[in-house]
Amino acid sequence: MQIVLDARNTGRAMGTGVTTYTNTLAAALTKQGSSTISWLRESPSLGVLPAVASHSRYARYIRFFKALTSQKRLASCVTSGTTDLISNDLFRIGHVHFNIYGRPLSIVADTQPDLMHWTYPLPFTMTGCPNIVTIHDLIPILHPEFCTTNPERMQKLLQCVIERADKVVTISNTVRQDILTHFNLPPQRVCVIHQATNIPEELEALRYRKLGPAACPTGGFLYMGTIERRKNIGRLIRAHARSRTTRPLILIGPEGFGAQEELAALNDHPYPERVLRLPWMLRDDLLCAIQEARAVVFPSLAEGFGLPIIEAMALGVPVLTSLGGTTEEIAGQAAYLVDPLDVDSITEGLIRLDREELLHTTLVNAGSRRVQYFNMQDYGARFSALYRDVLASK
Known part of the structure; x- marks a missing residue:
């Protein structure tokens, strides 16, 4: 069974949640051994232009012309020993095509796969085989105040993708x-x-590593992810201030939408030096930093999943996260749940996790049990079964 995954979000600098999702899915399917995994990739330039000019005005004109005159794009199999499919400037042209026509661009592969899995909603359909699409959340539509994505365009794109997909995951x-x-x-x-999460397999490489204290303090409250409005960083900072804890609050991740407004809460913190900002960290260093934390804090206002929750549990670290919605679903009864809109509720959680050793131990043990559900073997098996069902129905 040959499965093609899109490479739109792989290999991005500093990664994204979708990057992690796509790479984890590929690893799980490979481990299953029942599928051959190929990638749909784009070549980096327009062919007539150097890659460095791909965002120039002339490049945009060429891209618009190609989108305007194309009803399908050919994806060719690479002949260098792989089954990956390559199409020139595919993803940009596809979005321009959707903006013009309001419908997906068809992809025609010269080597037909058994199934195409789009790991993120993209304005494409692979001809001649079933198409599956993963929708991670509806945040741009249901909570447009949390991002810069155009909600009307996203609504139209998702509707179009859903109508043409054989299955939505x-x-x-x-x-x-x-x-x-x-x-x-x-x-x-x-x-x-x-x-x-494949963290259990990553731990072996970290067995003899320790993160130096100069890079990241130990025993602190750690947040990992983009600093943005929906992550509720402002209330977290205010709660940290009210708790009077001497444990540092460590914020690891780049700035996103609304970051400056969220970080403005530092101006009212009586001990701002206890809040450490690290815009980025290598993966190995991040795992070490999590292991050395007192707790991972993730009082998000809106999530599709909440990967930091299970990553912390896999590393034996307690989690503080939000009541309700996806975060409570993923955490189960294995995290300390707070009202994300109530600074006092977050404050109480920080105080208790700071001081109560029994609570700390209880959450570590509960988390280690909870994270077993999110193992790679079962994950790959669930997708393999889904693919077989979709192919059988066709």
Whole structure:
């Protein structure tokens, strides 16, 4: 069974949640051994232009002309020993085509796969085989105040993608219900396969590593992810200030939408030096930093999944996260749950995790049990079964 995954979000600098999702899925399927994994990639330039000019005005004109005159794009098999499919400037042209025509661009492969899995909603359809799409969340539509994505365009894109997909996959029951309600779909159209973590396999490489204290303090409250409005960093900083804890609050991740407004809470912190900002960290260093933390804090206002929750549990670290929605679903009863809109509730959680050793130990043990559900073997098996069902139905 040859499965093609899109490479749109792989290899990005500093990674994204979708990058992790795509790479984890590929690793799980490879481990299963029942599928051959190929990638749909784009070549980096327009062919007539050097790669460095791909964002120039002339490049945009060429891209617009190609999108305007193309109803399909050829994806050719690389002949250098792989089964990957390559199409010139594919992803940019596809988005321009959708902006012009309001429909997906067809991809025609010269080597036909058994199934195409789009790991993120993209304006394409692979001809001649079933298409599956993963929808991670409806945040741009349901909570446009949390991002810069155009909600009308996203609504139109998702509607178009859903209509043409043989199956829609999502990553939590919460998001599944959002999709069923918002798009008025029959339940059988959308299935849930929770994400997995391969951290247990990464730990072996870290067995003899320790992160130096100069890079990241130990015993602190650690947040990892983009600093943005929906992550609720402002309330977290205010709660840290109110808790009067001497443990540092460590914020690891780049700045995103609304970051400056969230970080403005530092101006009212009586001990701002206790809040450490690290815009980025190598993966190995990040895992070490998590292991050395007192707790991972993740009081997000909106999530599709909440990967830091299970990553912390896999590393034996307690988690503080939000009541309700996806975060509570993923955490189960294995995290300290707070009202993300109530600074006092977050404050109480920080105080208790700071001082109560029994609570700390209880959450570590509960987390180690909870994270077993998110293992790579079962994850790959769930997707392999889904692919077989889709192919059988065709």
